[in-house]
Every structure is written in C-alpha cells, then in structure tokens.
Ligand code: KIV
C-alpha cells in the first residue's frame with residue numbers, strides 16, 4: 084500500500100504493482116502545507132478520492148475519514164463515509180481503538196468496509212503529546228492488542244499499525260485474522276504503507292525513522308515504486324534501520 088492523492092500517481096502506482104492506494108489525510112501536510120492532518124476537510128478528501136479513482140482500475144482505494152467527520156456518532160460517520168464511497172473509495176479508514184468499535188460495526192453492517200488505524204494516530208497528536216512511537220509503556224502492548232481484537236470483532240477488514248516496536252506489531256498480527264498494514268511497525272505485518280512523497284524523497288529535510296528513500300539509484304518514479312513493492316513482498320522492508328527499538 085502507498086498513499087496517493089491524484090490520478091497520475093494512481094496510474095503509475097497501479098502499473099508498478101501496488102495493491103492498495105490510501106488517499107490519506109496526510110495530504111494536509113504533503114499537498115496543503117499544514118503541520119498536522121487536523122485542518123483537512125471532507126470536501127478535500129472527496130476531491131482527492133475522485134482524482135485517484137479516475138487514475139486506476141485494479142488497486143483497492145481506501146479513503147481516510149478526516150478529523151471531525153466520524154468521531155461524534157456512527158450516523159455522522161456513515162453520512163460522510165457514504166460520500167467518500169460515492170467518490171470512488173472502496174473502504175474508509177478511521178483512527179482509534181475500541182472507542183471506534185461501535186462506529187466500525189455500524190459502517191460494516193451497512194455496506195462500508197472499514198480499515199482501522201491504531202498506535203500513533205496523527206489526528207490525536209495533541210492528546211498524544213506529539214508524533215512519537217507508541218506501545219512502549221507498561222500495559223500498552225495488551226491495550227493495543229485489545230483495541231485490535233475489538234476492531235476485528237466489530238467487522239474491520241484491515242488494520243494499520245503505526246509507529247510501535249516490531250514485537251508489539253508482531254504480537255498483534257499473530258492474534259488477528261484480518262491483515263495488518265505496518266508503518267514504522269514490523270516486516271512481520273501482512274503489508275506495509277508509506278507516504279508516497281516520503282519514499283520518493285521529494286522534499287529535503289528530516290524524515291521519520293521508518294521512511295526509506297526508494298528513489299535512490301532509480302531513474303524513474305515507476306522504478307522506485309516497483310522496488311518498494313518488491314521489498315515489501317520479499318519481507319526485506321522495513322529493515323532494522325527503519326524499525327523502532329523496544
Ligand atoms: O494519512 C496517511 O497517509 C496515513 C498513513 C500514513 C497510514 O494515515
């Protein structure tokens with residue numbers, strides 16, 4: 084899985100073998116220049132989902148539900164998720180653990196597949212006290228596992244695990260039937276996701292530890308994405324340099 088925000092990158096990613104495209108609310112930072120994902124609107128997401136959907140046929144298109152469009156109630160979540168589905172998404176992603184179980188069950192029972200997202204959940208950056216690795220404190224491993232199992236039980240189809248030690252991600256992956264998608268988690272997850280602009284090393288500056296520059300030594304975007312797909316399938320990405328120590 085890679086993030087994707089427009090039709091051209093959707094086409095290139097599809098041709099390079101990517102299975103799933105996440106229209107992430109990371110677009111707030113990557114495309115819009117904000118310093119968090121909080122300002123991203125429902126209209127922004129609908130627009131970018133439609134752009135991506137026009138650019139590809141085969142990859143699964145997952146749309147992030149932006150901050151404020153799903154936390155309040157399952158009904159509000161359904162109304163907004165339905166717009167993302169109408170724009171071309173085939174699944175929506177919502178951040179949060181057990182507190183999102185009721186909403187996950189509400190959406191999945193009404194025809195909308197749901198991807199969960201636990202660990203570092205960027206929409207909660209101010210509650211978390213910054214963008215930092217999760218799952219290290221006493222009891223965190225069990226708390227994250229309970230969140231994961233509760234979301235699976237509620238009907239989630241996929242689960243993103245962000246920024247946690249590999250042992251925690253492996254523990255969760257082993258206990259679930261649904262696939263896990265890691266970012267800064269473990270090569271033992273069922274799949275991986277990265278922010279496209281990060282793995283193409285487009286902008287200068289410091290990147291999170293889990294990012295790898297796949298453009299290095301490649302002469303096209305397609306070749307870089309193909310290298311990423313091959314490393315994920317081979318289980319060689321992420322390597323030790325990209326993982327968080329316990
Ligand atoms: O918005 C995003 O890009 C994401 C992934 C990095 C998981 O949520």
Ligand code: NA
Nearest residue numbers: 107108109147
């Ligand atoms: Na996101």
